[in-house]
Amino acid sequence: MSDNYLVKVENLRKYFAIKMGFMRTRYVHAVENANFAIKKGETLGLVGESGCGKTTLGRTIIRLYEPTSGKIYYDGEDITKVNMLPYRRKMQIIFQDPSGSLDPRMTVGEIIGEAIDIHKLAANKKDRADRIKYLLTQVGLNSEHAGRYPHEFSGGQQQRIGIARALAVQPEFIVCDEPVSALDVSIQSQIVNMLEDMQNELGLTYLFIAHDISVVKHISNRIGVMYLGNMVELAESNELYRNPVHPYSKTLLSAIPLPDPKKTRTRQRIIMEGEIPSPINPPSGCRFHTRCPYATQRCKEEVPEWKEVAPNHFAACHLV
């Protein structure tokens, strides 16, 4: 089991209860039956439209949300119900909004130092200060920055602080939840390169969540495509880009604007009609059938099975 998988989820589900008046509760089916594993040192990308459950899935894996059902394994051990404190040292997260995820009343040194204190990683005060300095230089900031407050930094620098905080506890696994979406193009590439360098240096494993498929394809070894809480396809990055089998993945890939005017002029695009249905009352059968151009009667009734269509290429669709 623990051979080379670091994180593994089985039939993971996350529903959010919403109260609809007296005695009436309904559920947002945010993540439905997720089954996958992340290898040590690998980057698994997750893509999908907003509201498809990719962030919820990422947060449930590190148990920032409690799963509704299913199992999460970390390094072979079931962590679905255990006390997370020892695992928090190993699993960290970087958030999308860099300014919103840093406490404006704490200095950068305090923000990074807090993690070191909680896990008692520093032997004495000097050691603690050295660690903070080292972390700041590691993410391309200056050690004097430790005394400043988050608002004194630009968006890109704030994201670097967020990364330094995640690295403070020397984790093995980091969930990157849209880490570059809020940044300018020229800064995005700096952060992406830094994340890659960290991975090579420290042997980190990433779950990289983003809606920008070009970035995800660039950084990930494998990519999972999500639609309305379900994973619809999972394959090695190039394989997914070259031979997508699920109609949703095909549409998603054809929707990316290519920074290449000549290719854009000749390209055939699949335009998907309509919008993502409500996850409170998801469609029956295959959840994509309401928008799928190839939907049949069977798609409306039967939930498609998650199967291996080619070596290491999984998809859930009746038509493949």
Next chain:
Amino acid sequence: MENKMNEINNNELKNSELNNGDLKNRKLLEVKDLKVSFFTPVGEVKAVNGISYELNYGEVMGIVGESGSGKSVQAYSIMGLLQSPGKVVGGSILFEGEDVLSFTKEQMQSFCGNKVSMIFQNPMTCLNPVYTIGNQLMEAIHVHRKVSREEARSRALEMLRMVGINNPERRMWQYPHELSGGMRQRVMIAMGLICNPKLLIADEPTTALDVTIQAQILELMKEIQKNTNMAIIFITHNLGVVAEICDKVTVMYAGKIVEQGDVDDIFYNPQHPYTWGLLRSIPKIDADEYERLIPIEGTPVDMLNPPAGCPFGPRCEHCMKICLRREPPKVQINDGHTAACWLLVRERMKEVASNER
């Protein structure tokens, strides 16, 4: 009623004549040496520092640049939407030969929304949450045209249909919060186009949307542009979107235009190091092998204390001594393609020198 509808469509007719006429090569908008400053308590921020460009009838121009490069601010000044402490401090904006900056309040009112209209990144900031969609669409018509309620209503319905909103009769009675993000963006496009403007300014209209919805909106805008032949200024930081929809591109950095040209010139023959940097720093989705990204090092300019000389100088890998002292001149590369960089000047001088020899 039919006749009166035609009256509303007058502009549209005129616009479509442009297709076959020679107006296509005539100037619609001319911005000359525009300067916009914000007078903040800590000092003057020169958000737009002497930019000039031209736009013909029916042309689609993209403006790309980082946040704070002044791309939105210059568009706001065309619409007269600059808010204090922002002020136009120099230059002129000519729309069909008339100086927009000298318009009175009344002239501005009949100009905005009628000849030029704007759509924004976040539809919620533009739609009023306490009025129905129909109410807001019809208001836009009533402000600029003398038509009856019934006519305004049918025009509003027609527009909603044109932007691909299903069940428009029902939507007319709904409030903005009842619609999804993509739908709201469509409503805003409908509102922007309802008086058949000659120029549409789109300020990051698809940035907040998902790729699939973005593709829908882009296809819609392309189609409308083809049918009505209006000009569009498309402000964005997404180069993919630019490649998709624009005829020509203006690249801005720190309040200045660093490069201008046809979309093919900019993507296949870029001349300014900042444009190179932008194009290199985005991941290529069709690359088979892993290629490391080449970022533009450094941080965006502090607009309160901009560097002397070329604003991009401190981040430029080809920076020379002169770049940090004097502003680079605009160099013509070919018809319609210009870039402001000392490297090009040096190249020219070398050419001249070798020719003389």
